[in-house]
Amino acid sequence: MTQAMQEPRIRNGVNVDTLFATLDAVKAQPELGRFQFRATNRWLGGAHNRSTIKEFYGAGQMDQTRTASWQFDAGEPPVLIGHNEGPNPAEFLLHALAACLTTSLVYVAAARGVQLDEVESTLEGDMDVRGALGLSDEVPNRYENIRVTFRIKSDAPAEKLAQIVARAQQRSAVFDSVTNPVPVAVDFIKVA
Amino acid sequence: MTQAMQEPRIRNGVNVDTLFATLDAVKAQPELGRFQFRATNRWLGGAHNRSTIKEFYGAGQMDQTRTASWQFDAGEPPVLIGHNEGPNPAEFLLHALAACLTTSLVYVAAARGVQLDEVESTLEGDMDVRGALGLSDEVPNRYENIRVTFRIKSDAPAEKLAQIVARAQQRSAVFDSVTNPVPVAVDFIKVA
Numbered sequence: 001m002t003q004a005m006q007e008p009r010i011r012n013g014v015n016v017d018t019l020f021a022t023l024d025a026v027k028a029q030p031e032l033g034r035f036q037f038r039a040t041n042r043w044l045g046g047a048h049n050r051s052t053i054k055e056f057y058g059a060g061q062m063d064q065t066r067t068a069s070w071q072f073d074a075g076e077p078p079v080l081i082g083h084n085e086g087p088n089p090a091e092f093l094l095h096a097l098a099a100c101l102t103t104s105l106v107y108v109a110a111a112r113g114v115q116l117d118e119v120e121s122t123l124e125g126d127m128d129v130r131g132a133l134g135l136s137d138e139v140p141n142r143y144e145n146i147r148v149t150f151r152i153k154s155d156a157p158a159e160k161l162a163q164i165v166a167r168a169q170q171r172s173a174v175f176d177s178v179t180n181p182v183p184v185a186v187d188f189i190k191v192a
Numbered sequence: 193m194t195q196a197m198q199e200p201r202i203r204n205g206v207n208v209d210t211l212f213a214t215l216d217a218v219k220a221q222p223e224l225g226r227f228q229f230r231a232t233n234r235w236l237g238g239a240h241n242r243s244t245i246k247e248f249y250g251a252g253q254m255d256q257t258r259t260a261s262w263q264f265d266a267g268e269p270p271v272l273i274g275h276n277e278g279p280n281p282a283e284f285l286l287h288a289l290a291a292c293l294t295t296s297l298v299y300v301a302a303a304r305g306v307q308l309d310e311v312e313s314t315l316e317g318d319m320d321v322r323g324a325l326g327l328s329d330e331v332p333n334r335y336e337n338i339r340v341t342f343r344i345k346s347d348a349p350a351e352k353l354a355q356i357v358a359r360a361q362q363r364s365a366v367f368d369s370v371t372n373p374v375p376v377a378v379d380f381i382k383v384a
Binding site: 013015022023030036037041043056058059063070080087088093094095100102116119121123125128133134140142145147151153161179183184185190192 | 295
């Protein structure tokens with residue numbers, strides 16, 4: 001019986017055959033690894049704005065699998081002069097980080113044959129907003145530090161889980177983007 | 193007629209009196225600037241996970257203004273072994289960045305007396321996923337670079353808008369967190 005005729009191997013909800021086939025394909029054709037992600041944002045007044053996410057380029061083509069876009073509202077709490085129109089942008093950064101570390105962790109576990117039963121995480125990010133408010137040039141605007149605590153339910157030994165958590169950090173795109181400097185170019189066009 | 197009896201000054205949807213009062217309060221009591229933002233995340237299988245955002249600490253107390261939480265689903269497209277359960281985490285990072293730069297821009301303009309009519313932005317982030325897939329140690333996992341282009345409709349001269357866009361970058365918490373390294377500590381607990 002050939003591999004193709006067997007049931008796909010699913011571990012942690014990840015199709016492990018597809019995962020390894022993807023790794024092989026990108027290894028053989030490195031240019032398939034080039035991705036470009038996109039977002040557009042529109043200001044709705046005050047602290048309220050909305051991003052739309054749909055299109056991306058990757059694996060040699062524009063994605064065709066997304067038939068609808070997602071929209072997300074950001075805002076600020078009253079203490080930061082908003083009306084809780086949505087989470088504030090710094091909170092969305094924590095979501096991006098949590099989501100990326102979790103997916104990295106789940107994929108690494110799947111590839112290594114480790115079954116996970118539950119994965120939860122809590123994130124705390126400390127920030128002195130005197131920086132962002134322009135009240136001190138000595139206080140950075142960014143998070144001073146972020147703490148991530150995972151709670152993992154799995155039959156795997158703790159040492160094995162520790163290796164997977166470490167590998168997830170090594171491979172997470174958002175973790176790497178937050179812990180290292182990413183060049184961001186900002187330009188504007190004045191429209192009539 | 194005292195200031196308190198006048199209508200609040202609203203510019204760009206921002207209560208400018210509250211903005212300046214907030215700046216004065218934090219200037220007088222720097223400890224009010226200490227914030228802690230939080231998120232929790234729960235894995236739902238494969239590339240699918242969900243963050244919940246509600247509580248934060250700031251201005252000397254736990255926030256009491258949010259009566260409900262927000263939830264956001266993250267996923268991956270099929271080419272990255274998911275089922276489009278939501279945008280992927282790296283796309284959420286672009287949303288956080290767009291939202292933060294926009295709010296910074298709007299607040300700076302409000303404080304400087306510049307009326308904005310429309311603000312839109314498009315973001316593109318380049319990433320070689322060979323890093324995140326663990327196929328190359330020479331390719332970073334993070335975004336190689338991100339480009340943000342604002343379209344601003346305003347009667348203000350372009351030079352004035354350029355100053356505001358520059359100041360928004362200098363003061364945006366997420367821009368600063370992405371363009372500079374933020375320490376992130378990751379720990380885990382194995383639960384039964």
